[in-house]
Amino acid sequence: MVDEKKLREKAKEVLARDDVRRLIGWKRGTYGYESAPVVIKDASEAEELIFDPTCVQNPASFITLEEKPPVPRGQEPDTRKVAVMVKGCDSRAVVQQLVEKAYPRDGVIVLGVPCTGVVDRRKAQKMFGDTSEPVLIKEEGDKFVFTIDGETKEGPRAELLADKCVRCRFPNPLVYDELVADEVAVWGADEFTDVDEFEKKSPEEKWKFWEEQFSKCIRCYSCRNVCPMCYCLECVVTKQRPQWTRRSTDVSENTAYHIQRAWHLSGRCIECGECERVCPVDIPIMTLNRKMTRDVKEMFSFEPGIDVEAEPLLSCYNPQDPEEYIM
Amino acid sequence: MSEEFEPNIVAFLCNWCSYAGADLAGTSRMHYLPNIKIIRVMCSGRVNPLFLVNALQQGADGVLISGCHPGDCHYLEGNFYARRRFMLMRKLLEHVGVDPGRVNMSWVSASEGAKFKEVIDETVAKAKEAGPMEQFRRRQLNW
Numbered sequence: 001m002v003d004e005k006k007l008r009e010k011a012k013e014v015l016a017r018d019d020v021r022r023l024i025g026w027k028r029g030t031y032g033y034e035s036a037p038v039v040i041k042d043a044s045e046a047e048e049l050i051f052d053p054t055c056v057q058n059p060a061s062f063i064t065l066e067e068k069p070p071v072p073r074g075q076e077p078d079t080r081k082v083a084v085m086v087k088g089c090d091s092r093a094v095v096q097q098l099v100e101k102a103y104p105r106d107g108v109i110v111l112g113v114p115c116t117g118v119v120d121r122r123k124a125q126k127m128f129g130d131t132s133e134p135v136l137i138k139e140e141g142d143k144f145v146f147t148i149d150g151e152t153k154e155g156p157r158a159e160l161l162a163d164k165c166v167r168c169r170f171p172n173p174l175v176y177d178e179l180v181a182d183e184v185a186v187w188g189a190d191e192f193t194d195v196d197e198f199e200k201k202s203p204e205e206k207w208k209f210w211e212e213q214f215s216k217c218i219r220c221y222s223c224r225n226v227c228p229m230c231y232c233l234e235c236v237v238t239k240q241r242p243q244w245t246r247r248s249t250d251v252s253e254n255t256a257y258h259i260q261r262a263w264h265l266s267g268r269c270i271e272c273g274e275c276e277r278v279c280p281v282d283i284p285i286m287t288l289n290r291k292m293t294r295d296v297k298e299m300f301s302f303e304p305g306i307d308v309e310a311e312p313l314l315s316c317y318n319p320q321d322p323e324e325y326i327m
Numbered sequence: 328m329s330e331e332f333e334p335n336i337v338a339f340l341c342n343w344c345s346y347a348g349a350d351l352a353g354t355s356r357m358h359y360l361p362n363i364k365i366i367r368v369m370c371s372g373r374v375n376p377l378f379l380v381n382a383l384q385q386g387a388d389g390v391l392i393s394g395c396h397p398g399d400c401h402y403l404e405g406n407f408y409a410r411r412r413f414m415l416m417r418k419l420l421e422h423v424g425v426d427p428g429r430v431n432m433s434w435v436s437a438s439e440g441a442k443f444k445e446v447i448d449e450t451v452a453k454a455k456e457a458g459p460m461e462q463f464r465r466r467q468l469n470w
Contacts, residue, residue, distance in 0.1 A: 199422075203421075206424035207425070207462050211462070236377070244377055251463060252384055252463045253384075255463035256380050256381070258423075259380050259419060260377055263376055263416060266415050288419070288422065291418070291419070292418075292419060299414060300411070313411075314408070314412060317411055318407075319398075321407070323397075325417065325432065326433060327431065327450075
């Protein structure tokens, strides 16, 4: 378990440095089973930082979201570093952003937080119901202990873990400058059984499933906005000239949007599961992403977000790439 | 009255090989099926996979992307990138429930007029088998 005192001290230490502009971490949420991401500029605010199984968000999403307006003449741009706290899965996003040269490696300070799994809000809501107060969650052995509205409740760890944590292979950050706790043992493995299960369906069944899911979509673009890999300044789905998808929310446009989103993440998705978490209408977005991850792994033996030195999948090629369907 | 279904195929042909191949098929007076609408692009690597989604939305029943043979690309490596992209895009569309026969790719060089004819025949046959593309075609074309 992460010692929060140590975490705060590390944060203060980093924020006190002259070359650090801000730190991104987690604080207690205002209600429910999730914490809130927080950007801290001053060491005195570091007391609100936490890390527990409510910290499901991916702070790596916020590194690239910062607006960099043109600087007035005579002024220098702020080149100080951004510090970010990452779990194992979040660190893969940092790796992939570094691979894509979203920012230089010495522009960020990565504080690694080894993680033993976070709670899925939807699963917890199903088990314990909703609440308007922030919930405290502690991990004790193979149980999560919840403090909901002053009452203590227990739930089995295996049933409450987020899907990404059940199959987590990287609980320890892959890239970091400092670790705030000791590394933890790996417990998960990823066999892509869910993808195989889905592939057994016939094309008609698949389309029936997706038609139902995509027609729910209200095109709020939350999945795009929260994604750590979606940081283009101008996104193709909101572009007007040329307009690739119209803004109406019918099945055709929604399908095109979701195909575009999954396509732009193929070979880049690091499976933090944020898109699915924020979806207000519960579309299983990760089903598409995981299919792409599996295929990329099978066809090109490539996995995004592992190696900082790797070349992005679609900006390189291998003359021996598969081409069995090409006439 | 039942008419046989005639698919619409959008073909993206590269300027240097496949388009010349199609030209050769024409000048050699070979009969290939009239279902294809050719769009000339400078390289198969220029074809964005979103073109394909857009074509399917706007009423195409099948798409063909054709370029130079690997190693013969006018721009040296454009077709290698295209191969990777469409391999993935095809799998993605298959996952959503689109018949993979709607997405075709071929290598046709400038001297392969006869091969071009075969490719078109096969593409049209596959699209006929898959039937009309009804899944995510735009319902309101002029809004």
